[in-house]
Amino acid sequence: MTTPLLDVRNLTVGFSGTGGGMASLPLQGVDLEVPRATRMSLVGESGSGKSLTAAAVIGMLPKGAEIMSGSIRLDGEELVGVGERRLRELRGRRIAIMFQNPRASLNPVLTVGGQIAEVIRVHTGAGRRESRQRAVDLLDQMGIPDARRRAGDYVHQYSGGMAQRAALAMALSCRPDLLIADEPTTGLDATLQQQVLELVVEQVSNQGASLLLITHDIAVARRTCERTTVLYAGRVMESGPTGSVTGAPANPYTDALLRAFATVEDGRMYAIPGTVPTLVGPLAECPFTNRCPRVGSECHDELPPLRVVGDRKVACVKV
Amino acid sequence: MTSRAATRETPTRSRLGRVVRVTFRTPAYLSMAIIALVALVGPFLVRDPLGFLGGTLAAPSVEFWFGTDQFGRDIFARVVHAARLDLWVGLIAAALAVVVGMPLGALGAYRGGVSDALLLRVSESFQAFPTLLLALGIVAALGPSIPILIMVIAMVNVPVYLRLTRSAVKPLVDSDFVLAARCAGKSQAAILRRHILPNVSEIVFAQFSVNVAWAIQILAALSFVGLGVKLPTAEWGAMVRDGINYMYYGQWWISLFPGLAILATVLTLNYLSDEIRHGS
Numbered sequence: 001m002t003t004p005l006l007d008v009r010n011l012t013v014g015f016s017g018t019g020g021g022m023a024s025l026p027l028q029g030v031d032l033e034v035p036r037a038t039r040m041s042l043v044g045e046s047g048s049g050k051s052l053t054a055a056a057v058i059g060m061l062p063k064g065a066e067i068m069s070g071s072i073r074l075d076g077e078e079l080v081g082v083g084e085r086r087l088r089e090l091r092g093r094r095i096a097i098m099f100q101n102p103r104a105s106l107n108p109v110l111t112v113g114g115q116i117a118e119v120i121r122v123h124t125g126a127g128r129r130e131s132r133q134r135a136v137d138l139l140d141q142m143g144i145p146d147a148r149r150r151a152g153d154y155v156h157q158y159s160g161g162m163a164q165r166a167a168l169a170m171a172l173s174c175r176p177d178l179l180i181a182d183e184p185t186t187g188l189d190a191t192l193q194q195q196v197l198e199l200v201v202e203q204v205s206n207q208g209a210s211l212l213l214i215t216h217d218i219a220v221a222r223r224t225c226e227r228t229t230v231l232y233a234g235r236v237m238e239s240g241p242t243g244s245v246t247g248a249p250a251n252p253y254t255d256a257l258l259r260a261f262a263t264v265e266d267g268r269m270y271a272i273p274g275t276v277p278t279l280v281g282p283l284a285e286c287p288f289t290n291r292c293p294r295v296g297s298e299c300h301d302e303l304p305p306l307r308v309v310g311d312r313k314v315a316c317v318k319v
Numbered sequence: 320m321t322s323r324a325a326t327r328e329t330p331t332r333s334r335l336g337r338v339v340r341v342t343f344r345t346p347a348y349l350s351m352a353i354i355a356l357v358a359l360v361g362p363f364l365v366r367d368p369l370g371f372l373g374g375t376l377a378a379p380s381v382e383f384w385f386g387t388d389q390f391g392r393d394i395f396a397r398v399v400h401a402a403r404l405d406l407w408v409g410l411i412a413a414a415l416a417v418v419v420g421m422p423l424g425a426l427g428a429y430r431g432g433v434s435d436a437l438l439l440r441v442s443e444s445f446q447a448f449p450t451l452l453l454a455l456g457i458v459a460a461l462g463p464s465i466p467i468l469i470m471v472i473a474m475v476n477v478p479v480y481l482r483l484t485r486s487a488v489k490p491l492v493d494s495d496f497v498l499a500a501r502c503a504g505k506s507q508a509a510i511l512r513r514h515i516l517p518n519v520s521e522i523v524f525a526q527f528s529v530n531v532a533w534a535i536q537i538l539a540a541l542s543f544v545g546l547g548v549k550l551p552t553a554e555w556g557a558m559v560r561d562g563i564n565y566m567y568y569g570q571w572w573i574s575l576f577p578g579l580a581i582l583a584t585v586l587t588l589n590y591l592s593d594e595i596r597h598g599s
Contacts, residue, residue, distance in 0.1 A: 060502060091504035092503040105495040106496055106499070107496045107513075107517075108496070109517045110517070122504055122509070
């Protein structure tokens, strides 16, 4: 069996409180595998821990957060506890990230081309002229019209879709092995969403890279990725081939999430009742019990482990 | 055939054109351009500021526009010569304060924690003293000379830039583009230099103009109390002090014209700061 490109095991992240203890544990034993040259989506509602998982992978947890336990391996190399210098080498070069708001993620006082060229220079040691040319080529490849001239423009001169294309160009400038796209199309209108997603898929496939797409929209995951992992309250609820996970969900949460996006019941959009629990301490039972339509007494007995069920992994005692 | 290149303005020409247009449209820029021109070219065109030219205490006339002082020196020539000294001292002192205060403030805001707290406490301890009193004390201890004056004026202004830059950088530290730069593997120094500082430069440059004005005022004040530039060197503050006793006897021009020069320069620099802030 080949090693997955990204292998996250039992990842627990906590936020420290004022008294030195942990105020909350937003990720509790997350397991995630991204095989090579594969598109994986990480799906879940707000507060489920998707972006925090990505931040942990890239070694950029917010202030006050720390990895309590677990392991993150990139191509076999352990990233938990590795120094900042090594992480800097990996960021951009082997793992790249693109954010939800491309206008905010590009520096307003530097030209777009200049910013892409700078990343190339930092990681490849290319000269000014060469990196500039590569930046123009990348913008052209991303479908930016008149790329040479537009490389000299600032981000406020770009439309939303163009800015996201430029952000993608910057993320892919050093041919990373893994691209993490954190809600890359949330701020775009429907037609642009599709175009940008298609571009992301095309470019990632062309480079032979893997994609970790973070989205709350399960329909986007279905259109884009081969595999899907569903996250809820800092736990993986279900993970497997997108077709299976979204076609015949095994976990009640996945099922509820699909209904919430796809179904109108009694003339109203379906919403999952209740809210995501506040994760102040270690979970002792399934975190979905207070909202689950199939909840039983056994659901309160223990935290369900992620078990292999057919072609997927599911965390539910009822399955 | 007219080529496209020929019909379009080159970037350098268009930039120059914009500078000229803005200068003539905005009184603050025009006034600053005139003062800078006087300081740069004026000393080559006027009389010797130290030369005895005849009648002492002569009132302003066609020959001596600003009159002469008690030693028969041309006050106009001295005011023009002093412009160069005052502006240089002001510019260098303010620039030194920027060079030290801006990176320190940015570093404190970016790193946070102990280094930030330490920098803040040090700058607060400097700012606890009135600026002029602090400058007076240091100059009195070290002795007045142009380099010492520049250093002292710069030193008392460093906390201003440190705090200003810190407060401007603080909201940028967690901004998406800084996060994106970190995610792209750029070093802390590169992020500060390339991504954060250019975003706060406008605020700092607006303050720079005000700071040059402050520096000129501090220099004039120090010279006025006898701890700044020594006579007979032409300096506005020293010239005001030089002529103050003659005011009582009706020879108002000795102090008035250097005083007006200080006023005009300080006002211009303050207006210039407003113009920079409002993006003219």
